[in-house]
Amino acid sequence: MKRRFNLIPIIAIAALFILLNACIFSGLSTIISSKLLTPIFWGFIAFLITSLLLTIQRIKGSGGMDKYFQIASHLFLTVFVAELIFAAFLLLGDIYRLFLSLTSNFQPEGFHWFARSTYWVDFALVMFCLTVVLFIYGITRGKYAYRVIKHTLYFDDLPESFNGFTLTQISDVHAGSFTNPKAVQKGIDLINAQKSDLFVFTGDLVNNAASEIVPYLKHFSQIQAPFGQFSVLGNHDYGDYVKWPTEADKIKNLQQLKAYHAELGFKLLLDEHVELQKNGEKIILAGVENWGIGFGERGDLNKALQHTQKNDFKILLSHDPSHWDAKVKQFPSKIQLTLAGHTHGMQFGIEAFGIKWSPVKYRYKHWAGLKSENNRVLNINRGFGFLGFSGRIGIWPEITVIELKRKA
Structure with missing residues (x-):
């Protein structure tokens, strides 16, 4: 067809x-x-x-x-x-x-x-x-002009052992859009140079087909962190935007993509969580399948946090920031920090001289960086790759580094 x-x-x-x-x-x-x-x-x-x-x-x-x-x-x-x-x-x-x-x-x-x-x-x-x-x-050049953006976040309920804990986040790789492996490698080197305790990837590894990541498996598999590398799926990862010969081919593509996450050394969190342990204390790292208004509401937050406690310190990986506004910020079990991507900052805008503007603001009220509400924090990564427009102007590809601190 x-x-x-x-x-x-x-x-x-x-x-x-x-x-x-x-x-x-x-x-x-x-x-x-x-x-x-x-x-x-x-x-x-x-x-x-x-x-x-x-x-x-x-x-x-x-x-x-x-x-x-x-x-x-x-x-x-x-x-x-x-x-x-x-x-x-x-x-x-x-x-x-x-x-x-x-x-x-x-x-x-x-x-x-x-x-x-x-x-x-x-x-x-x-x-x-x-x-x-x-x-x-x-x-x-702009589409490969990687920027490291650092945030220090303070929480009164952060376990003492995790005071000073760091994580690096990237999102929206869209490997099928890359044309310059050497430039991508510079981004990988910059990720590893942060020497964070934890690495997380918040979805959209490819544009449509799992095979898009194959030329870059050796690049992204270089990413290492002491507490591991974790990931979730984004809306593009499900192959919804192209016509497949059969439904079975679409399902096979998704299964292959999941296998590539494992080959990269990424633990894919599909409505589940893991416990990160340090000195007898723990924090919860949870991940959901893509949940986004207008982009498929697949993720199950209840399932992802099953068997966790209300007073646990939780970090959630959820690709689409509309999930945070619709569900996460009012979820009965407090989720202290949510990490998202998806918007790319529309790859076009201005963030200088106190001005922060992109056309994407007319679709997402909050589209990049930090947002705090109800004593919970959301960070939206501007994306590592690009899609559609093969470039970036004013909204540069981002590597986020977050340091967690305990309030005195």
């Missing part, structure tokens, strides 16, 4: 793209008087739209993107976002000129919408170029 693509959103985007470019063309006409501007500009726009539509047609029924679609879609996206920036600055300039026109006592010629200042258009063009450069960096 062939995979069906809905062309209506594509056509709508193309129409918007043409209207946007009419605005861009009017701005460029202010600073470029050559007659060649029209055929070159609109010829390039036609090329972008045509190549995108042709590559979409090419991958129908293939079950995934090929390199031609990636090139066409990433070129389109880069130009589209850069033109939005260009148009935004043109609009700001037009509003400013309109304001001056309305407030000035001397208006010999009145306001002309397209009579723009060449200096302002030049500035908008500079911002366009900077956006393109930023996208090129994000696609070529």
Whole structure:
């Protein structure tokens, strides 16, 4: 059965793209008087739209993107976002000129919408170029620009023996998206360099097929921690987003993926828990199958915490942060710390100068970093890999290191 693509959103985007470019063309006409501007500009726009539509047609029924679609879609996206920036600055300039026109006592010629200042258009063009450069960096280097983010968390019920205990978390590897094993190895080396007591992985090892992790088994199997390496499944790990020849093939794929977790040295927690012992004291490390609003509510928290006590100190691995809001933060048996991923920070945004913004905030109110409520803490990892957009801009791949401290 062939995979069906809905062309209506594509056509709508193309129409918007043409209207946007009419605005861009009017701005460029202010600073470029050559007659060649029209055929070159609109010829390039036609090329972008045509190549995108042709590559979409090419991958129908293939079950995934090929390199031609990636090139066409990433070129389109880069130009589209850069033109939005260009148009935004043109609009700001037009509003400013309109304001001056309305407030000035001397208006010999009145306001002309397209009579723009060449200096302002030049500035908008500079911002366009900077956006393109930023996208090129994000696609070529940013997606492997691993960052270590450290948190120290204080709990009044942490067992004394675990005071100063450290764990390293990564999430959302999406091995099928990797194209640079050497860059991935640098991330693995950075993980091991943290020398944490515990390593945890919070889901989405692959995009769809278990075989995607095979080229990187030797890389991720290098990860070692004294208290072990533990993992859970994410929504992509179940193979729900591609068409399988039979249901049996889908089940076989999932079983193979579970086997690869074991081959990596990861103890996969499927609605279960383990006890981490130190000096006669313990903490509970639990993991659930993926539970996420709109992404499959498989996980069973009651089963995962069966035979644990309310006063046990618990760490939960749960891929989707919507689980924490819907279930975990009010769960009768207190779960002090939950570790999640899933959002990727949408791989695009800004976290600088006191600003924290990504488009993903319109889907998830809290989408990265720490959140505390009801005396319980959630950490959302921004992801180790990438998916869809083969790059990262402003939201870099993350290795989280958390130190647990006991309140005095």
